[in-house]
Amino acid sequence: MSKATEADHKANIKNNNRTVKKLLVAVIAMFGFGFALVPLYDVFCDITGLNGKTNTSAVTYTATGIDKSRLIKVQFITRNAQGVPWKFEPVINEINVHPGEMKLVKFYAKNLSQHDIVGQAVPSVSPGQGANYFNKIECFCFTQQPLKAGEDVEMALQFYVDLELPDEINTLTLSYTLYDITDKKS
């Protein structure tokens, strides 16, 4: 190999290594981006109120009054994730509230099985655009709910609907899905 081509060859390798390094950085960055999508997704849903996600910890009552001119129908539905042996239902199925008005409703749960189970209810509001205006001051969904075999409990939900609720929304449906998290209990 002549000196000139050997120098070319060395320059080539240097070029190749530089390009490979840049591309590897891109690969690692995109792997990270895949995971970054997880918090980004939550932030995006939080800002836009998509997906019907409601506040996951208690808020304080901040409404400046009660809007008596509007009456919002709030419906409650419950369902059990596959194979959760609990009876789980709202005590009342729906309630009418004025925006800004605080309400307390109860849910009933009973462990029908022969063993102790820790449950976790996950709420979701429909239509999704209303989710950011449904404020929970107190909710059994903020905590895990352990029930011994055969034990039952009445669980409280205290909430108010924000005064800013868009005009086109007259009905909010709050849905709870109950999961068995006995194995995952922290």
Place this chain on the structure above:
Amino acid sequence: MTTDVIEQDSHDEHHDEHSHKMTGIKRWLYTTNHKDIGTLYLWFAFIMFLTGGALAMVIRAELFQPGLQLVEPDFFNQLTTVHGLIMVFGAIMPAFTGFANWMLPMMLGAPDMALPRMNNWSFWILPFAFAILLGSFFMESGAPNFGWTFYAPLSTTYSNGSTAFFVFAVHIMGISSIMGAINIVVTIMNLRAPGMTYMKMPLFVWTFFITAYLLIAVMPVLAGVVTMLLTDTYFGTSFFNAAGGGDPVMFQHIFWFFGHPEVYIMILPAFGIVSTTIPAFSRKRLFGYSSMVYATSSIALLSFIVWAHHMFTTGMPLFGELFFMYCTMLIAVPTGVKVFNWVATMWRGSLTFETPMLFSIAFVILFTIGGFSGLMLAMTPVDFQYHDTYFVVAHFHYVLVTGSLFSIYAGAYFWLPKWTGYMYNDTLSKWHFWCSLISVNLLFFPMHFLGLAGMPRRIPDYALQFADFNKWVSIGGFAFGLSQLIFLAVVIKCIRGGEKAPAKPWDGAIGLEWTVASPAPYHTFTTPPPQSDIDNADQHEH
């Protein structure tokens, strides 16, 4: 530093190989030669194609009649899942990587791929990935049964226990693809012959260049999402589990962020192949070379902002549906540019209909049909009817079988003389084409109507009124499967002998690969080609 040593080694090896080329299995295991690795990729892809095809035959046999005849519903789910995974990751993608390995250095006037050792590795880990995937058929759990899209919670909470095998197989496939893509980018950026500017590269090279960037951008996201799947299933995390604060819909967003660019990864190289064959058999230069480059880039960029059109029925807000609908329809513009350019290339050309040209023309027409059904699916209001029906199955098989696969056949027939040194058997190849063309349409066209009439996909049984069409679809499926064995016969005959191929068997072909002998010598372009050859290979119209 290490890379330096490796590079140096492989370089020395080239010289050794002149004197004693390794023989037998060692030649293939240790090879760093781009032509050998290209051959390995192409054979591997064809074997996987026959494997995935065999699974499809069982699916079509089960669907020949309504009711459950041959297989259990759970096994049917395993068949559809593994069929999809094998065809996407085992057949189409490695076939294109095979083309890239064989043709890129020869088209660029380079002695080899830039990273020959990595090239060897990126091929040889692939068989292990598919051994894991196919091996899971023989495990107690059975193979993955959650669809090739592996939606959570089907693949997490309701997994049959095969999720780990699936995840590791996908990890290996992903690593292989990423290494292949890095090699392609480095080769194109650094090893172009002196005088070959970017806009003088054949369009074939351009499409692989852009595809490689797409792979580098999205394969890591796929690796990430399967990792989340793995930890959700086995280590108690809750990325996609609502009970732990996760969200199953988020899975679909991350998956399709990978998934939509992925479908362009499988079609852009096809555009490159037919942009080579159509001008050759029209005896004209490619119409609108620059617009082809820009159209390909636009398609690649748009592919990142259309993913949620796979998810119209998940309950998106109206704005989201409109955004993704319009962006998706926008892709029809650069794609239309390409289709019109191919037609304009043929316009007033001096056309002959050798087998590569037949496959290319079939590609243009049938891929366009697949594109049109894609436009229909892009429309949110009607997608609610078409979603998860056989209409979708018809759509993506038109773009992947009569699109990608037909382009692969066009390319294979086009370059077989260069690869083997012999002309293929013309009569047999025509049989292969016409049998494939007729049977593939019998196989996939009626699926449009089945879908519009409401037949859901991925279900082993169907309502009685779909029986007649499904019978014809199955007959088309068996005929198409058998027709592919003709191709195997053509290739084997062509390797063994036949009419000697000249260096340039196609009088209208341009490109540096035709300036070397047929079969292509083991080492080509150890010295760069002269500027005149590079100018002659320029695809621009003069």
